[in-house]
Amino acid sequence: MRFILGFIGAVLAGVLLISMISNLATYVQNPPAPLASEEFHKEPKPLHLASDGIFGKFDNQQLQRGFQVYSEVCSACHSLELVSFRDLKGIGYSDAEIKKIASDWKTQVPSINPDTGEPATRKALPSDTFPAPFANEVAARAANNNALPPDLSLMTKAREGGAAYVYSLLTGFTDANKYRDEHGKPLPAEAKPPQGLHFNPYFANLNIAMPPPLTSDGQVTYADGTKPTVDQMAKDVSAFLVWTAEPNLDSRRAAGFAVVIFLLIGTILGYFAYHQVWADAKRKVRVTGALDPENQAKTRRAKAKQGVAG
Amino acid sequence: MQQKFLAYSVRNALLAVVGTTLALAAGAACAGTPAATGGTVPAAITTSGPAATTPTPQDDTMAKKQENKKAAVQLQGVTVSAGIQASQQRSIDIKRNAPNIEDSITAVNIGELPDVSITDSLQRLTGVQIDRSAGEGTSLSVRGLPEVGTTLNGLPFITADNIDSIQPNYGTLPAAMFSGVDVFKSPTASMLDSGISGTVNLRTYQPFDFNPGWSVTASAEGAFTSVNQLIMRDVNAGWLLRYAHMNGASFFFIVTYIHIFRGLYYGSYKAPRELVWMLGLVIYLLMMATAFMGYVLPWGQMSYWGAQVITGFFSAFPLVGEPIRIWLLGGYAPDQAALTRFFSLHYLLPFIIAAVVILHIWALHIPGSSNPTGVDVKDEKDTLPFHPFYTAKDGWFAGGVLLVYAIVTYFAPNYLGHPDNYIPANALATPAHIVPEWYFWPFYAILRSFTVDFILEAKLWGVLAMFGSILLLFFLPWLDRSPVRSGAYRPVFKRFFWLLVIDVLILGYVGGAPLNWWRTALGQIAAAYYFLHFLVILPLVSAFETPLPLPRSISESVLHGEGAEAAPAGSSPRGGSTAAAVVQ
Numbered sequence: 001m002r003f004i005l006g007f008i009g010a011v012l013a014g015v016l017l018i019s020m021i022s023n024l025a026t027y028v029q030n031p032p033a034p035l036a037s038e039e040f041h042k043e044p045k046p047l048h049l050a051s052d053g054i055f056g057k058f059d060n061q062q063l064q065r066g067f068q069v070y071s072e073v074c075s076a077c078h079s080l081e082l083v084s085f086r087d088l089k090g091i092g093y094s095d096a097e098i099k100k101i102a103s104d105w106k107t108q109v110p111s112i113n114p115d116t117g118e119p120a121t122r123k124a125l126p127s128d129t130f131p132a133p134f135a136n137e138v139a140a141r142a143a144n145n146n147a148l149p150p151d152l153s154l155m156t157k158a159r160e161g162g163a164a165y166v167y168s169l170l171t172g173f174t175d176a177n178k179y180r181d182e183h184g185k186p187l188p189a190e191a192k193p194p195q196g197l198h199f200n201p202y203f204a205n206l207n208i209a210m211p212p213p214l215t216s217d218g219q220v221t222y223a224d225g226t227k228p229t230v231d232q233m234a235k236d237v238s239a240f241l242v243w244t245a246e247p248n249l250d251s252r253r254a255a256g257f258a259v260v261i262f263l264l265i266g267t268i269l270g271y272f273a274y275h276q277v278w279a280d281a282k283r284k285v286r287v288t289g290a291l292d293p294e295n296q297a298k299t300r301r302a303k304a305k306q307g308v309a310g
Numbered sequence: 311m312q313q314k315f316l317a318y319s320v321r322n323a324l325l326a327v328v329g330t331t332l333a334l335a336a337g338a339a340c341a342g343t344p345a346a347t348g349g350t351v352p353a354a355i356t357t358s359g360p361a362a363t364t365p366t367p368q369d370d371t372m373a374k375k376q377e378n379k380k381a382a383v384q385l386q387g388v389t390v391s392a393g394i395q396a397s398q399q400r401s402i403d404i405k406r407n408a409p410n411i412e413d414s415i416t417a418v419n420i421g422e423l424p425d426v427s428i429t430d431s432l433q434r435l436t437g438v439q440i441d442r443s444a445g446e447g448t449s450l451s452v453r454g455l456p457e458v459g460t461t462l463n464g465l466p467f468i469t470a471d472n473i474d475s476i477q478p479n480y481g482t483l484p485a486a487m488f489s490g491v492d493v494f495k496s497p498t499a500s501m502l503d504s505g506i507s508g509t510v511n512l513r514t515y516q517p518f519d520f521n522p523g524w525s526v527t528a529s530a531e532g533a534f535t536s537v538n539q540l541i542m543r544d545v546n547a548g549w550l551l552r553y554a555h556m557n558g559a560s561f562f563f564i565v566t567y568i569h570i571f572r573g574l575y576y577g578s579y580k581a582p583r584e585l586v587w588m589l590g591l592v593i594y595l596l597m598m599a600t601a602f603m604g605y606v607l608p609w610g611q612m613s614y615w616g617a618q619v620i621t622g623f624f625s626a627f628p629l630v631g632e633p634i635r636i637w638l639l640g641g642y643a644p645d646q647a648a649l650t651r652f653f654s655l656h657y658l659l660p661f662i663i664a665a666v667v668i669l670h671i672w673a674l675h676i677p678g679s680s681n682p683t684g685v686d687v688k689d690e691k692d693t694l695p696f697h698p699f700y701t702a703k704d705g706w707f708a709g710g711v712l713l714v715y716a717i718v719t720y721f722a723p724n725y726l727g728h729p730d731n732y733i734p735a736n737a738l739a740t741p742a743h744i745v746p747e748w749y750f751w752p753f754y755a756i757l758r759s760f761t762v763d764f765i766l767e768a769k770l771w772g773v774l775a776m777f778g779s780i781l782l783l784f785f786l787p788w789l790d791r792s793p794v795r796s797g798a799y800r801p802v803f804k805r806f807f808w809l810l811v812i813d814v815l816i817l818g819y820v821g822g823a824p825l826n827w828w829r830t831a832l833g834q835i836a837a838a839y840y841f842l843h844f845l846v847i848l849p850l851v852s853a854f855e856t857p858l859p860l861p862r863s864i865s866e867s868v869l870h871g872e873g874a875e876a877a878p879a880g881s882s883p884r885g886g887s888t889a890a891a892v893v894q
Contacts, residue, residue, distance in 0.1 A: 002849045005785060009845025012775050013838035019762040020834040027827045054721050082539040129539075150733075154538060157724060158732035204742065245732075248542075248549045255550070256720025263713040270706030277702040281694055281868075293865065297690040 036191035040181050042172070042201040044164035049239050057250055058243055060092035065222055066240025067091065069233050072220045073213050074152065075106070077144060079132035082153035083244050086126040090247050091240075098126045107131040145196045147209030156238070157245040163238040165202065170234035172202040173212040404492065413437070413493045428488060428512065429480040435493055440480075448481045452495060452508030459505030462512050466502060489515045528653040530646045533609035534734040553723035559601050560726045561715045563749040566594060574786075575807055577684055577795035582677040584787040589670040591783055593663055598750070600659040603652040605747055606644070610731035615744045617644040617652070623757075626773040643737060683867045684795025685860055692864040743824045751821030752814050753779060758825065759837040775837070782844050789844060792852035799858040802851050806843060813839045 050059035067088070070080070085102040093101070108121035109131050124131055132151075134140035140148050156162045176192045176199035193199045197207040214230045222228050243249070290296075303309075404414040413435040429440040429447025439454065440447040452458050460467045460478055467478065492511040497504040541548040570590070573579060579587035602620060606613045621638050625631040640647025678687065687693055694700075718725060726748060730741045746754055753776050760771035782789075797804045813836050820833035861867035 001785075001788060005782070005789060005845045006849060008778070009841040012771075012778070012841045013846075015762070015764050015771055016759055016834045016838040016841075018764055019760055019768070020831050022762050023827065023830055023834075032827075082535065082543065084543075087543065154732040158729050160729055162729075252549060252553075252720055252723075256716065259716045259720060260713065263709060263716055267706055267709030267713055270702070270709045274702040274706045277698045281699065293691045300690065 036188055037205045039185075040179075040187060040191065040201055040206055041204065042168070044161040044168040044202060045171075047164040047167045047235065047238060049163060049235075049242060051239065051242055051249060054253060054256075056253075058091070059239065061224055062236050062239045063091040063243050064093070065224065065226060065233075066236035066238070066243075068220055068222065069214075069237040070152070070240055071101075071105075073233075074237065075130070075133060077133055077140070077149040077210075078152045079134075079149075080130040080153050080244060081132060081151050082129065083247075084127060084129045085124060087247055091243060095126070102126050102128065105131060107133055110135070145209060149210070152241055152244065154245045156241045163242045166241055167234050167238040168202040169200060169208075170214055170237070171231060172200050173198060174201070175199070400490075413495070414490060427481050428483050428485050428491060431485055432480075432491060432493065432510070437495060438493060443481070446481050448479055450480065450510070452493065452505075452510075455507035457506035459509040460512065461502070461509060463514060464502065464511060467512065483512070487514060489513050528607070528650050530609060530649055530735070533607060533649060537608040538732070550719075553719050557715065557719045557723060557726060559604060560718075560747070560749065561711065562597065563601070565711060566597065567749075570594065571811065574810075575797040575804075576680060576682055577790070577792075577797065578680050579786045580790070580795050581787065583674070583680060585673045586670060586677075587786065588784055589666055589673055591780070593666050593670060595780065596659055596663045596666065600656060600663065601747065601749065603656040603659070605731075606649065606652045607656060608731060609649065609735045611733040611735055611739075611741050612728050612731040612744070614644055614735035614737065615741055616746055617648060619744055620746070621648075623773045623776070626767065626770040628770075680795065681864055682796060682798060683861055683864055684799070685862075685864055685867070688863045745822055748818070748822060751819075752817035753821070755817040755821030755833045756837045756840065758821070759830070759834045761830070761834075775841070779840060782841075786844070786848075790848045790852050792855065792857065794857040794860065799860055800851075800855055801858065802855045803848075806847055806851060809839070810843050813843070 050056055050062065070078075085098050085105075088098050088101065089095070102124040105124045107124075109124050109128050111120050111122040112118070113120040133149075134143060137148055156166060159165045161168070176187055179187050179199065179201065187199075191206060193207040197209055198211055199206060200208045214233050217227075217229045219230075220228050220233060226232060246252075401414045427447050429450055432438050432450055433440045433447065437453050438450055440450045441456075442448065449456065450458060490513045492513070494501065494504065494509040494511065495507075497509065501509065537552065541552050543549075545551075573587065573590070602616070606617045617639075621635050621644070624638065625635040627634070636642060638648075639645075640651060681687075728745060728747075733741075745751070756779050757772040757776045760768045760775060762768055764771070766774075792800060792803070794800055797807055816832060816836040817840065820829050820836065823829055
């Protein structure tokens, strides 16, 4: 049987060798041209938020500013389907404010007319999730040049790079004709954005359907007096999207510290207990007399013979 | 602020300990823990909070506040009346649909009615009179007769089986305990028991009385939202359960891989423990199936495409492949049928794993545990009792693993996952890189390494090799024929063993990373070595290797000749083997 198995092994290795040789031959004969989307794609810019790191905590002021940017800019196209109005309590709004925000929300919640049974809409309640700006995917695509604005609830968890990616994308729109990579190389003609798309080196395939959403400083007016530059607004809304994706971040970390400290103490105690227990069994010099394992074994045997327990 | 944080931490600590234990013990707990951490309040209008005391940047004018207050009060009014209206509606429905003369009280929460005992609630029904003792309702009569039967959830509770009235003291039954009470004034054939004048059925709350929205939905439309909205946001500490469950799978695999490689090094698969090894491999296969099906349940992009790829393996087999794939999925592509059956199997398989674990331990207890020397136990001084020695040794290591597990779960819960799984499944958009979870990466690399159609299709080669890479482990006892068990006494084997560890790590890296020309080539070399190691090198090594001399007993290998040193002068030394120095 070992010969059969050895033969199987040799065959598999042989097929792998053939695969490798043919792959490498193909690679050498026609090396693949570098893709513009790999060559000109940029990694996200570094972004530092109050919630970063294991000791980070949400900055409610910033989250409220970010919420303001979402509600005045992003929410025109993007839904926030997993977040309820009542969740806003977590970023420092009071119940009364939340009720006001919900009932004043620009999109109403679909409902049924209680008298006729026909489709109708009603004002949102704090228990509702944020109503989507479009009734369905078809409506969203029809209004957006056949592109579907993704839901933003989990955006910072759903993209490589998280909040830094969102921030970089929002501030990364540039003119494709003037764009140069770090070697000063211009964009090849075939990689330039077609009609209706916009160039953004932070987007995976460089051309994104979303037009630049934050275009000028002062696009929103912050109530707390922070200067609403494009950079600031992008940072704030990225911070807000970290919160929408992970609203329990603060309590998760707080619980984490308690658990880690508890387990650390337990493990250290367990480690010392292990050494204590094994000290005799691992002792370097063999003891004589009553502690000699041989004598202990004799004692155990004698006890067992007499039927004495322990 | 500080104080609040402290109080919070203490409560969270308790909760987290409960959570960690739960996740480890059961792994699949679905119910919410009773305490709340930053949990959101389920019903929206439980607190009206018109005072708006929290300082906010928004400048509320007095008028605005007044308006909010009014709105709050109005809303509250509506909710309460809706609750009672609904409960009255239900009572009317019960009455209307009943074949006999029946009356009923239901309430979303009977405790909300201004009643102390259940008789107070019952006296609202026509034909029911109550007796009072010191103003409190104690028993009741129906149509003037006290011979009333009482059932609890339809089963006999206390029945007037003689002419006297025997009734429970209703004064001891708090109204808040019951979800509803039915009064039957005429019996039907389906009733188990009844009194002369009538029967009272007390209905308590049942475990499944919760709102339907509070359970996991295994439907293609609802799964993603029910995981990412209900469990992660609305269920108290649901985020903890989910993250602990999801990372628990990874840590289960980490300890399993340590266990498997230790078995490979110390030759634990050799006689007389072949059965232990094979049952272990069965557990490993079941774990892989369970983990894969669990990963599909949130129905994100990676879930969906992972299911697509993995069930697609079967379609590589000629003739029968495609029908098998369709049969497994219950359709042409992963959809509702696949999701529902994966949900059931993800729940069922852990019980089968537990059963095979019992067999694994049973099979182990026939020959007994192996040891790092691979030498059989000769007499009692070679052994130590399991407790306290091995409980202490395993105890602190388990603590260490839990510590790393807790750090990942609380501080980087998504580190081992993939961002694409937070995008809802979309059958029309394929992710740029489909990768399985990290514990499948070595096998995924083997699958992808076959790129040329040589006699058979490349896909079929890949699938056969991938299944073969696990199945060959079942043949290990016959592939490695060396009579020496432990790798510690096999100098050539030991080198190849570490080469295998590096090889599997390389395969893991290649399986997880996006493909390019050099990664493909590296993966092909590593995959070829994997098969050559087990099927060619291992039999040859076991045939030609000269192992080091073994110690005469386990105790001798542990005591490095110190026995001779400690022995009185002139007595014969108790040991003195040259091999002893090699161990540990």
